Amino acid sequence: MVRRDGRVRVLLIEDDAVLGEAVRDYVAGLGHAVDWMQTLEDGRTAAEAVGYELILLDLRLPDGSGLSLLKDLRRAGTAVPVIILTAHDQISDRIEGLNSGADDYLVKPFNLGELGARMLAVARRYSASSLPVLQSGSLAIALADRRVLRDGAPVDLSGREWAVLARLATRPNAVVSKGEIEEALYAFGAEIESNTVEVYVSRLRKKLGKDCVETLRGIGYRLGR
16 A cells, blocks of 8 residues: 555565666665565565565566465465566566566566656555445455455456456546556556557456446546446
8 A cells, every 4th residue: 555655665576686776776766665685585575574565576586486476475365566577578478477466567677767657657556455345336346455246256357457447446436537547557568559448448347247337428437336
């Protein structure tokens, strides 16, 4: 959860000394508290001991893959946002990371300013993570642990489908513009086409019911009532 002053406690798990130092100093310069670990085991120990609000995770570590930690965190129900930092630039690696529960993905080398922007985007999506389960018609939406139930039964959503639903659910009584939803989808790295938002709204309606998302033409979208 993001504090009111916008600062978060960040766990950086990165074995490259030069990059790790640069990221640590940059993130600290933004006003955040940063703990830097250089092995998977040290990162795991820190993640289990401290309530971090963001994890910056390298995939290729000297004692194992960062994906194993990510998967363990998600299996344990830990909803802390995770941004993957890796030299792996193949689309299959990106997909595996996102499907394992990552919130965003940056390929090395990356611009530190872009890292800051991605951190801000993730923080915005999680700004309501302390909210209780939201009831919307037949739906129960748990933002903190990324779960949605329809008439009591869990519904499996893709990462992008969840990103759209979460953006609407964080402002349940407000109209959310198409541009804001596109911002939520931007974290997945693929090109955003002119009809991308409409495509994912349509998919949500098929899975959650035709009234789950209300369209206000020319204005935006709102969570169904």
